Amino acid sequence: xxxxxxxxxxxxxxxxxxxxxxxxxxxxxxxxxxxxxxxxxxxxxxxxxxxxxxxxxxxxxxxxxxxxxxxxxxxxxxxxxxxxxxxxxxxxxxxxxxxxxxxxxxxxxxxxxxxxxxxxxxxxxxxxxxxxxxxxxxxxxxxxxxxxxxxxxxxxxxxxxxxxxxxxxxxxxxxxxxxxxxxxxxxxxxxxxxxxxxxxxxxxxxxxxxxxxxxxxxxxxxxxxxxxxxxxxxxxxxxx
Amino acid sequence: xxxxxxxxxxxxxxxxxxxxxxxxxxxxxxxxxxxxxxxxxxxxxxxxxxxxxxxxxxxxxxxxxxxxxxxxxxxxxxxxxxxxxxxxxxxxxxxxxxxxxxxxxxxxxxxxxxxxxxxxxxxxxxxxxxxxxxxxxxxxxxxxxxxxxxxxxxxxxxxxxxxxxxxxxxxxxxxxxxxxxxxxxxxxxxxxxxxxxxxxxxxxxxxxxxxxxxxxxxxxxxxxxxxxxxxxxxxxxxxxxxxxxxxxxxxxxxxxxxxxxxxxxxxxxxxxxxxxxxxxxxxxxxxxxxxxxxxxxxxxxxxxxxxxxxxxxxxxxxxxxxxxxxxxxxxxxxxxxxxxxxxxxxxxxxxxxxxxxxxxxxxxxxxxxxxxxxxxxxxxxxxxxxxxxxxxxxxxxxxxxxxxxxxxx
Numbered sequence: 001x002x003x004x005x006x007x008x009x010x011x012x013x014x015x016x017x018x019x020x021x022x023x024x025x026x027x028x029x030x031x032x033x034x035x036x037x038x039x040x041x042x043x044x045x046x047x048x049x050x051x052x053x054x055x056x057x058x059x060x061x062x063x064x065x066x067x068x069x070x071x072x073x074x075x076x077x078x079x080x081x082x083x084x085x086x087x088x089x090x091x092x093x094x095x096x097x098x099x100x101x102x103x104x105x106x107x108x109x110x111x112x113x114x115x116x117x118x119x120x121x122x123x124x125x126x127x128x129x130x131x132x133x134x135x136x137x138x139x140x141x142x143x144x145x146x147x148x149x150x151x152x153x154x155x156x157x158x159x160x161x162x163x164x165x166x167x168x169x170x171x172x173x174x175x176x177x178x179x180x181x182x183x184x185x186x187x188x189x190x191x192x193x194x195x196x197x198x199x200x201x202x203x204x205x206x207x208x209x210x211x212x213x214x215x216x217x218x219x220x221x222x223x224x225x226x227x228x229x230x231x232x233x234x235x236x237x238x239x240x
Numbered sequence: 241x242x243x244x245x246x247x248x249x250x251x252x253x254x255x256x257x258x259x260x261x262x263x264x265x266x267x268x269x270x271x272x273x274x275x276x277x278x279x280x281x282x283x284x285x286x287x288x289x290x291x292x293x294x295x296x297x298x299x300x301x302x303x304x305x306x307x308x309x310x311x312x313x314x315x316x317x318x319x320x321x322x323x324x325x326x327x328x329x330x331x332x333x334x335x336x337x338x339x340x341x342x343x344x345x346x347x348x349x350x351x352x353x354x355x356x357x358x359x360x361x362x363x364x365x366x367x368x369x370x371x372x373x374x375x376x377x378x379x380x381x382x383x384x385x386x387x388x389x390x391x392x393x394x395x396x397x398x399x400x401x402x403x404x405x406x407x408x409x410x411x412x413x414x415x416x417x418x419x420x421x422x423x424x425x426x427x428x429x430x431x432x433x434x435x436x437x438x439x440x441x442x443x444x445x446x447x448x449x450x451x452x453x454x455x456x457x458x459x460x461x462x463x464x465x466x467x468x469x470x471x472x473x474x475x476x477x478x479x480x481x482x483x484x485x486x487x488x489x490x491x492x493x494x495x496x497x498x499x500x501x502x503x504x505x506x507x508x509x510x511x512x513x514x515x516x517x518x519x520x521x522x523x524x525x526x527x528x529x530x531x532x533x534x535x536x537x538x539x540x541x542x543x544x545x546x547x548x549x550x551x552x553x554x555x556x557x558x559x560x561x562x563x564x565x566x567x568x569x570x571x572x573x574x575x576x577x578x579x580x581x582x583x584x585x586x587x588x589x590x591x592x593x594x595x596x597x598x599x600x601x602x603x604x605x606x607x608x609x610x611x612x613x614x615x616x617x618x619x620x621x622x623x624x625x626x627x628x629x630x631x632x633x634x635x636x637x638x639x640x641x642x643x644x645x646x647x648x649x
Contacts, residue, residue, distance in 0.1 A: 059562060059642045080566045087564020094646070098559045102256055112563040114249075115241055159563065 004071030006166055006198055007033035007056055012065035012075075013221075014051050025051040027221035028065070033167065033200060038193040038231065040201045040212035048221040050171060053202045057090055057169045058082045070166060087115055091160030095172035097152045099144040105155045106131060106140040112163040130158040134188060150181030157188060167198040174208055186211040187234035241569055243576075250576035253549075261581060264545045267538025268585025268625065269592065272618045274531035276593025277600065279614050282524025284597075284606035289520055292435075293513035299339075299479050300372070303331075303469040303486065306503030321464035322503045327493055328469055334489055337482035339474045342368045345453045345467040351446055352418040353405035360401050362419055362446045364453020364467070372472045380413040380428035383449050391451040395424040398443040399432040417446070422456045424448060479508055532621070538585065539625035542578050546633035550574060557637050558645025571638035578630025579623060586622030590615055 014026040025048045033039060033056070043049040054060040055067065058074060061082075067075040074085055086092075091112075099108045109127035118126070131137050134154040144152050153173060160168050170189070174182035189199050190211060201212060209215050210232045217225045254261040306322035331341045345364030350357055363369075366388050370376065383394045395417055397405075406412045416423045433442040448457070458466050473482040483506050490504055550557070557570055594610050601608030 054643050057562075059646070080568070083561065083564050083566040086562060092562050094559075098555065098562075098646070100556060100559070103252075111560070114245055115560075115564040115566070115569055117241055120245075163564070 004068060005032040006035050006037075006070060007031070007200075008068045009052075009055070009062075010066045010068075012055060012062040012067060014048075014055060014060070015063045024221050026055070026062070029221070029223055031056075031216070031223065033198060035166075035198055036193070036196050037214055038189065038199045038201075038212045039214040039216060040203055040209035041216045041218060042203060042206070042209050043218035043224075044204065047218040049202050049204075049218045051221075052218065053169055053171055053200065056167075056200060057092060058085050083115075087112055087163065089166045091163065091165035091168040093153070093156050093160050093168065093170035093173045095175040097144070097149075097156045097176070099152055099155055099159075101145070102143055104141045104143055105136060105147065105158075108144070108155055109159045109162050111159060116163060126162055127158070130162040131155070133161065134158045148181070149177050150184055153177060153181070153185055154188065157185070157192075161192065161197070167200060168192065170199065170201045172203055173201065174203070174205070179207075182208065183234050190231070190234050243572075246569070246572050246576050247580070249573055250580050253553075253573075253577055254580060260545065264542055265581050265585035265588070267541040268535065268582050268622050269538075269589040271531060271535030271538045271625075272586045272589025272622050273592040273596070274534055275528055275618055275621075276590055276610065276614060277597045278527035278531050279524060280593070280597035280608050280610050281600055281606075282520065282527060283611070284601055284604070284608045286517055286520045286524070287609070288606050289513070289516050293509060293516075299473040299476050300509040301471040301473060301479060301483055301486070302507045302509070303471060303490070304505040304507065305465070305468065306505070321466060322494065323465045323469060323490075324463050325465060327490060328465065330489060330493060331469065331471060331486055335482060335485045337473050337478040337485060339472050340368045340372055341469055341471040342366050342372050343450055343465045343467060344470050345450055345458065345465060347453075347457055347466065349420050349446075349457060351401060351405065352421075353412075353415070356405045358401060358404040360398075360444050360446055362448060362453070362457055364448055364450040364457065366450055369447060372470050375433065376431045377428040378431040379411060380426070382428050382447075388449040388451050391455055392449060393422065393424045393452055393456070394427045394449065395419065396428040396430060396447040397426055398430050398445040398447075400441055400443040401446055402429055419446065419448070420457055424452075483508060535621060535625055539582065539629035542581055542626060543629035543633060545581075546574060546578050546630055547636070549577070550633050550637040553637075554640065554645045554648035557640050558642050558648065561640070561642040562646060567638040570640075571634045574634035574637045575627065575630045578634070579626040582622045582626025582630075583619065586619045589622070590618055593618075 009029055009031040012026055012029045012031075013024065016023045016025055029048075029052060031052070041049045041052060051060075055062050058069070058077075062075055065075065066073060069085065069089060074082070077085065100111070106124065106127045109130050110123045113123045113126065128137060128140060131140050134157050136151060136154050136158065139147060139151060144155070147155065157168075168189075174185055177185065186208060189201065193199050201208070203209055210229070211234050212229075213231045214226070214228050216223055303323065325343070328341060328343050331338060342365055346361050348359060349362045350359050351362070367382055367385055370382055377396065378399070380396075382396055383392065387394050397412065397417065402410060402412055405417065406415070411429075412426045413429065415426050417426055418424070430443065430447070435441060471482065471486065473479040487502065487506055491502065494503055496502065560570060597608045597610060
């Protein structure tokens with residue numbers, strides 16, 4: 001099973017019905033993601049990049065095609081099984097952070113473990129550890145409205161990594177941030193990548209994509225190019 | 241995820257909107273409050289009715305003389321004397337289920353002290369009166385069988401008559417009272433009994449030996465009983481049998497052919513008591529069901545707010561699902577919220593209901609008892625309301641698709 005790629009999509013399609021019109025968001029995509037990769041998925045809006053991320057993230061099932069996650073076919077799992085897969089295997093980072101309001105940073109980070117059935121004391125310990133990893137241990141008891149955008153996104157990243165997932169899926173994680181904070185967030189992803197975490201990032205900004213080691217460009221529901229590059233080091237950028 | 245965690249999340253979510261949660265709960269508070277206080281007041285009224293009937297004597301059966309029919313106009317029962325002293329003796333000796341039977345001779349008559357006069361109901365009876373009516377003398381003694389045998393001119397006064405003729409809290413024992421101008425010696429005063437179930441003042445009466453009543457107050461028709469016969473059965477279960485047996489005995493003695501109407505009437509106080517109690521119970525359940533309707537209205541309020549809450553928190557639901565919440569977790573979270581709302585409302589409502597009911601009890605002078613079943617029922621019912629009206633919004637929340645919920649604006 002360890003020989004299988006972390007993520008393998010085979011001829012995946014996704015068709016949305018909008019009234020009477022059928023829109024093919026994905027039209028037969030083959031895609032693999034190996035362990036430890038840092039891939040940026042690019043494309044104009046409507047190119048299918050977000051749909052690809054949702055399917056890889058088990059938030060939505062494909063209309064047709066197969067999807068193996070760690071060698072396991074997850075294309076036809078039910079809602080409960082998918083929830084479990086998301087809980088144990090995947091970590092999400094969203095453009096709008098999606099932190100629970102009026103809830104402290106550490107409690108936001110604890111959320112996935114709540115559903116994993118981790119005990120209260122262990123939850124707190126691991127959440128503080130994750131906040132430490134993103135450099136926010138001093139803000140553990142702040143509420144989201146007391147944190148800057150960059151700090152909120154760090155809390156969200158801590159929440160994504162706290163369950164020790166196989167892959168982190170980040171959907172436009174820098175979309176709501178200024179360029180300084182964006183670089184800091186990318187630096188954090190690079191550090192996670194260096195420590196062996198697989199990261200899949202969706203962005204429409206080439207500046208952000210250059211921090212990734214692999215860039216997939218999508219157009220009209222298909223993968224147009226899939227290239228490897230030498231990533232730009234974010235800490236150098238942050239320093240300048 | 242432990243139920244405790246779910247509950248904690250639910251309570252925190254509710255505390256985030258304190259005013260809204262309170263207003264939502266108010267419907268349940270009012271509903272439970274209404275149920276508790278209405279049932280308590282109803283129970284109090286029922287207890288009061290029971291007490292009143294118990295004060296009239298246990299297992300009482302009343303035998304009234306028959307009707308007179310003159311020119312087609314039927315007089316009511318009691319309008320013509322048909323019961324004789326021999327009938328009374330026969331009831332005493334021949335009906336085994338009768339514990340005691342006593343003639344209740346009565347007439348309205350003027351009574352006078354040296355200073356005042358008053359018109360009251362004078363009753364002629366025997367010493368068994370106290371037993372049949374479950375009554376006691378407060379001061380002095382009741383007259384004895386020998387007083388009855390010799391026709392002694394002795395009287396036992398009710399408290400109201402004492403108050404009217406001799407003044408409040410006076411002790412008239414040994415003094416003289418004139419009844420229809422005839423002087424009687426006061427030997428005793430009856431304990432205060434209050435109103436009868438019919439609203440009459442039980443204490444507005446003078447009791448004299450029946451022989452004296454016949455000779456000094458009644459006048460004429462000595463063979464008949466000018467009044468009614470009060471019978472007490474050996475126990476409550478025997479009451480019905482005693483009624484039947486007496487009816488057969490009297491029909492036989494009065495030579496009434498089968499198919500003819502009785503020339504007497506037998507009434508059972510227990511029947512009257514149960515009729516009044518049934519009435520009270522009906523009113524109680526009516527009030528309780530009106531109160532229950534307000535609980536349902538409260539439940540609809542909860543459902544309404546929960547639906548708003550689910551819509552408002554669609555993104556939160558999406559996020560929770562994205563990080564691994566199963567539909568069941570979301571369902572339970574919202575169900576616990578509505579359950580917490582309704583149960584908290586139930587508890588506050590019970591507290592308010594208990595306080596109000598005891599205040600009402602004090603005001604009416606009733607003994608208000610809040611039965612544990614009522615409390616358990618009220619909490620259970622409010623919890624049920626929470627579940628019933630919470631399940632729809634909670635299911636709606638749990639059926640959301642993660643991406644649709646995350647994208648919701």
